[in-house]
Amino acid sequence: MGGRRFKFLLRFGIVINLLFGFVSNRVPKTPTIQLNRILEESALLSVHITSNNTVSIVKWIFHPRQGEANDLGRFSNGTWERWNKSDSLGQRLEMVDGTTLKISNLVVKDSGNYTAYVTFSTGVTESHTFSLTVYEPVREPQVTHKLISNAPDGCNVSLRCQASGKGDFRVSWKRGNPLRALGESPNWHQLCDSGEDLHLFWHRNASDANITCLVSNPADQKNISINLLSLCPAEEPVREPQVTHKLISNMPDGCNVTLRCQASGKGDFRVSWKRGNPLRALGESPDWHQLSDSGEDLHLFWHRNTSDANITCLVSNPADQKNISINLLSLCPAEGAAQFPAQDPPNQLHGILGGSVLFRLNVPPWKRVDEVEWKFTPTGGQPLLVAEFAEGKLRKPHPSNSFGPRVEMVDETTLKMKDLTMADSGVMDVRVRFASSVIVESFFNLIVHEPVPSPQINHQIVSSTANRCNVTLHCRTSGKSDLHFSWGNRNPLRTSEALEWYRLTNDDKDLHLSWRPNTSDSIFTCLVSNPVDQKNISFDVFNICQDEAQDGCSCFSWVRTAMVVGLGLQVATIISLNVLERKVGDQC
Template sequence: MKAPGFGGVMLLLHLQSLGIASIPARNPPHYEVNGIRGGSVSLPVFITSSKRVAKIEWKFQPQTGLALVIAEFRNGKLERPNPGDRFGHRLEMAGEATLRIAVLEMGDCGLYTARVRLSTSVVKEYSFSCRVYEPVPEPQIRYQLVPKTAEACNVTLQCLASEKGGIDVSWKRGTQLSDLEEGSGWYQLSAEGSDLQVSWRPNSSDSTFTCLLSNPVDQKSSSLDLVRICQSEGMGSNPAENPPQQVSGILGGSVLFLLKLPSIKMVGRIEWSFQGGSGQEVLIAELKDGKLEQQNITFGQRLEMANKTTLRIRALEKEDSGAWTARVLFATREVHKQTFLLSVFGIVPDPQTHHHLVSKTAEVCNMTLQCLVSEKGGINISWKRGTQLSFLEEGSDWYWLSAEGTDLHVSWQPNSSGSIFTCLLSNPVDQKNASFDLFSICHNDGASGCLSWVRLAMLAGLLVQILAVVSLNVLERAGKKQN
């Protein structure tokens, strides 16, 4: 076998120095992904359009157990080495370099690694820590009246969740769900946040208090109106004494209309009516002798009684939003009216995220993070920082938010402790989020520009040397022929 000449040796050395070999990066980008049980998550690998992907190998490392190869992307197709594994038919190829996991299970928590081989034989690795959360249960609010005075109504509100662990409890006031004012003298929150003690005055503007249960991917709420609790007399026939109660539901989900009736009074009949938008009030159903009789076919089989006095609506639709009124006729011929104002919200879409590295020095990395939503109306955009999803500090001089809240401009220092920023999209019943790792953005995006210029320069030098070697060989052969 003939040994490589000087030109071949130089070519091999330059190829190795350029990093064009199957050697993965030492610090692969790492991302955190959250999902809800039964939902789906996407694991996107960001490859520049100028680089062609030859193959992507996906591995899954469960919280306990060995890492397994679960999928390969090759020639635009998804290949499954073991179709009988725990993922079954739940893995999908969403785009050239994105793995989608459908119908999430709690056992899907773990580390996912994408090993990307480019057509240039360069190998890159990307890792994703995936956490799956249970859907948040419906909160239950209980109240207890404390002896009231002529000036104030003292009541303790308690927010209960059927499940514990990983669920945050918070309280809001008013129909706009405003934060409780710190240091207020007319309500006090318990240490664990579940009990709210209120000293409410009838002339106060906010009589509605809402309990919110949430985790990083889901949220549920329940509201209570203190006017109804604190009225000086029992429930009467005057609807003004029983103000409407706000109820929120999610598209495709269900809601309960819970009537608070005195246990000592016997219910003779309950009539349910509905008024949507600017339409007329229509009698929908009637409950008598423990049976629900529908008077209108608009809602099909979606109405049912959860108990003797509580109406449930299943498979919610947008058109179900409106005023639902219960007219209760007691055996004593007294009449009680209770109205529920139902708002049905759509499922919050996944955020569309982009980032742009503006500039980078040894001391600071300036970038813009962008969070977009595919749907408009009724969706709030907010930003959190750190793995604990802390609020952004107002007046900070190293990040500032655009007026519409979609763009976050960050001037990040590499020695800062928090490199994770999270965008949250939410409405009163649902929430989605996506996170950015500033360390990965500054490290990879900043380095790629530099390295690309260096590699181009080295490639140019390599081509010059190859041309010089070829030219010398041609001249040497031409001289021999002349001799």
């Protein structure tokens, strides 16, 4: 009996020991903690210990998103031991305290699961897992817009939120301040599938004018707001239009005339034409009128026997309208009056490269100017609106073009253009509107010239004697074809007045002289000029003609000297022979 009881107790003890041993070997797990961090930030993995027992060892293992697990190290007895400091985490790991691991300068490859195995002094071990995801920072978004339509009660507009960068991010829209959801009503807004495009109709009486785009990932968020008031401006009042005219021809039965309705101001406006009083449509018949594509220009043939002499231009937007009428009787005078309008010839202006020029209007001082428009057409180019002057201020519609920083107003009727280039040659069209609504148009034809280069004079002696020197002087320069050459010798030498002692050829570049030292001045000057600059150079023909004459005289002197010396030698020889004959005769 006792033996059976002993065996039973022994077997029961073994089972209990095996059971407790199995339970003690299992490592209790805590719920995984999710951490989201931004690139180059730091992450703290802090283990929350619930047991009152003393921690003996904390061992850390890293499971990356891809690849094998990495045994990072362990912390025990107050010391942090790293197993492999050459791994991807390198020197970026440190233990802040016994249960907190810090990862510095995070990179995307640091994403993964970090498990801490905590062993207590009782021998019990439990695990704590941290799922870390490292995201790139969200970049600043940009919102572009497109105004579909603008009406008095509101506007249709499309907004696009452009988010750049790597990784997954989410685009959403909010309204107001503080931010709140757009709402579920599809009556005023519609989102595309990606959420980037927002199409909406904004009512002007709505309190929320701010729309905000938010771009986010689990670790970061950026936003940008746009004010719909700036995208949907209320329609400005229409300014008073002006009508200019050009009489093409005038005949007994009527006249051909072109009318232009000029509408200025901001915003969209529509130009239309009416006739008569009360106003009515021009009609669809093309026999007597034709409109340009923009509607601003009206070309018509007006019959004198028609009852409608009034033509009215209407300029309107959805909120306002202005009009101006013109009477065709005043434009088409009956026979005996002037048949064609007189036009002033363009004012010719010349400028020098790098210099400046003034476009000065001839306006009587008693006439008050309301507006001046300056439009420039370069040679072979397209017209460009350079500047507008109104209410005492100069406005440059295109400040970034080549004219922007180079034009300024000297006074109400004078425009100055500086730092001239060769491309500035062309026609400046100036339209002046006076307080009386009369419009006057003037033209300036500008030609920009290069500075005249310094000339040179080369000479060629044809013949030279003591009494006359025939020489040709060539005046040359490196300039272009717009240069004018002329010569002077005390007085100008002209081709039409050429005398027998000089002649000009080769477009007055070459001067042929038959110069006598005792009859005229020896200094001749070549003048090279264009309308804005001139250079000159002088040449003294006395020096070259005197040298040539002296060379001729010196040759003649040598010949005479040789003849005299030869004659002297002959005389000396004859005398010597006579002396020798006498001596020989005396000896005999």
